[in-house]
Amino acid sequence: MKRLIVNADDFGLAESVNRGIIVAHRDGILTSTSLLANGSAFDQAIALSRQFPRISVGVHLNISQGEPVSPAARIPSLVNELGELHLSPFRLWMRILTRKIALEEIRTEFRAQILKVFDAGLTPTHLDGHLHVHILPQLSSIVIALAREFCIRDVRCPAENLEATLPVLWKIGGASIPALERSAVAYAVSSAARRFGAQLRMAGLVCPDAFLGLAQTGFLDVKALRALLALVPNGTTELMCHPGYASAEVESFGGALTRQRETELLALTAPEVKEMLGRLGIRGTNFRDWEEDLPDQPPA
Secondary structure (H helix, E strand, C coil), rough: EEEEEEEEEEECCCHHHHHHHHHHHCCCCCCCEECCHHHHHHHHHHHHHHHHCCCCEEEEEEEEEEEECCCHHHHHHCCCCCCCEEECCCHHHHHHHCCCCCHHHHHHHHHHHHHHHHHHHCCCCCCEEHHHHHHHHHHHHHHHHHHHHCCCCCCCCCCCCCCHHHHHHHHHHCHHHHHHHHHHHHHHHHHHHHHHHHHHCCCEEEEECCCEECCCCCCHHHHHHHHHHCCCCCCCEEEEEECCCCHHHHHHCCCCCCCHHHHHHHHHHCCHHHHHHHHCCEEEECCCHHHHCCCCCCCE
């Protein structure tokens, strides 16, 4: 059996992103989402999750953008002079190597973000990281410990079969600089994720059998999505996406996904995409339903 969890990152980032995620769920193939506890539209995201209970909601752990959930004075090595989170994964990694980051402060902020979601009355179904920071070797043990503390069994492992997915990227993006940069990021993330997956299994935690959407981040249109659906193997697969609507707030964040979000939304709601799921025998599911089908195996 082929089962597919279509998970949208960045729930809570902005109201326009929240609207896009809900439309992709209501009218398309999206089944799950990951919530930014420090997002400016967090409260709206919580309200929408209650209106649409069939969507599973996890925590999108973030130390790269926005105001922290913890008081800035408690995490001074993670914030800039404005008290904002600001470290890209590479800068974060370099500051960890040079001992300019206190790992306990990362634990403090991650824990505060998870607690904020629980305090809002929502039980998270999974954990993952904004910009995949959760798989950095120095952070992986923190994330695993928090998953076990809060009994969150499912943690994203973005290890992708790049031999199959990179040709899809190159066919769409060509030999452009953005496509080449995305290829390099996909190699780095997927390599680290394979080590992380082994750690998850040793800790008694779980992740889907396969992952898609890593190489296609910033390039996920209807054509790319159809090509990825054709690659869905037997078992359970997570497909990562970033739908939304354009807005001044989203524009202010910058990045490769600024204008791509509406393209992804169109792809996720395209009739031919929904038809393809049925034709290929792919059953949509979410993290909550998938976990209920797993054998009982509490963390060791």
